Amino acid sequence: MDYIEKAVRKAKNAQQFKGSGRLGPALEGPVQYTHTKVQPADQEVLQANRILSLDAPESWAEPYKILRTQVLHTMEERNWKTLAITSPGESEGKSVTAANLAVSIAMEFNRTVLLIDANLRRPSLHQLFGVSGEPGLRDYLLSRAKLSDLLVNPGIPDLVLLPAGRKAANSSELLRSPLMKRLVDEVKHRYPERMIIFDLPEVLAKADTAAFAPYVDATLLVVETGKTTKRAVQRAFDHLSDTPNLGVVLNKARN
Template identity: 40%
Template structure:
C-alpha cells in the first residue's frame, strides 16, 4: 500500500481553494470506486486485499463498543474520531478505509464527517468537489443536517463535508450548537456509525476539543517516523477521552508489504 497516493492538503493563502459558494448543495454524489481501488483503498468490490483484512480487524472492537453504547456502555460510542499527532501520518486514509469497511456491515450505516475544517481532504481524496457542511450548520441556524449530507453510490455510506473555513473553528466545535448536533447525529439512528476525520492533535486546538466529545478516539501513528515524545504529547491532549486506541500505520509486514497494526 502506498499512502503517498493520497494527495496532500492544499495550503492556505493564494493557492488555497476558492471559497465555497452559497448554492443549493449537491445531495447525491458518485464515488469512483475503481479509482479508490487503484489507490490501494478498501472498496466493496475490491476483494480480500491485505488492506481490507487489516481494517476488518481494526473495526471489530470499535463496533463492539458502539453496540455497548446502545445498552448504556460507552457514551456516544458510535461517534468515532480519527486523528494523529502530526500531519501526513495517514489519518484521512485510515478514516476513509474504516468508513468503507464499516459500510460493508449488514447492520450499520456510516456517516463520514470531514472535521479537519482548516485543511479538509476527505472529499478531495474521494475525488469530489467541496460543498456546504459542518461549519455551515454551526454558523447558520437555517441549515440542517439534511441540507448538507451527501448521499453516495454506496447505499450505506453518506458524507458530511467540512464546509467553509472559519477563524473561530475551535469555539464553534466547542459550542452548544456542536453538542446538540452530535447528540442528534449519535441518537437519531442507532445503527449509524459516525467517523470524524479530525485535524492533527499537535497542530491545532480543534482536534482535542472535537475528541473530547467523541465516544471513541482512534489515533494514527506513522511507524518509524512519529517519535515517542510526539505520541506521548498527543495522548496527553486526549486525557479527557474515555476510549483511545492506536493504529500503527505504514509499518512493514513480514512479507514486505505495509501493515496497519491495532493497539487497544
C-alpha cells in the same frame, strides 16, 4: 518500532481481536436515498486515493477489517456511537484511515455509518471520495443550514458523508461551540443505530481536536511507523486524556 509498541501498550482500553470475514455484500445498482444527495464516487478516484472498494486486494482490505472488528467490539460493548480519529502530527494517514474504517463498517451486514469531516482547517474527505465539499459542516455551524441538506452518499450503500464545507479560520471556536455539541447530540439521537466517525485535525498542531474530543464517546490515534516519536504519541494521549481512547493504528507498519 519499539517506541510505537510501548505507546500502544499505554493506549486506554486497547484490545486485540481477530478480523471477521469478507467486507460485505456486493454493490448492486445505483444507491437510492430519499433525502440524501447521491454523488457516486469514481472507482479510479477511490483507487488513486487508496480508499476501499469491491476491487481492493485482500491484502489491502484485511487490516481495515481487523480494525473494524476491534472498534465495533469495544464500541458496542460500551454502547458508544461516536468516534473521533486523529493523529499527533500531519500526514500520518488519519483521513484515509477514517474513510476506510467507515467504508469497511458500511460494507458489513446491517451496519450504517455517518462519516463527518471535522477538519475545518484542511478538509480532505470529499477529495478522497471525489465528491463536492460544499456545503458542509461549516455551513451548519455558521449559517444554521439543515443537516439533511448537507449529507452526501458517495455511491456506497449505508455510508453517508458530511463534508466540511469551506475552510474556516476560526475552526477551534467552531468545534467547541454549543452548535457543534448540538450536532453531535442530534446525529446520535437521529441515527441511533448508526456509527458516527469524525475525522479531526492533528491533535498536537492545533487546539481543535482537544477542544472537540470531550463531545464524543471515544478517540482513535493514527501514527505513522518510523515517523512519529514516542514523545509525540504520549503528548497526544495527554491532550486527549478526558476522552476514552480505543488504541493506536500503526500506519505503514510492515507487520
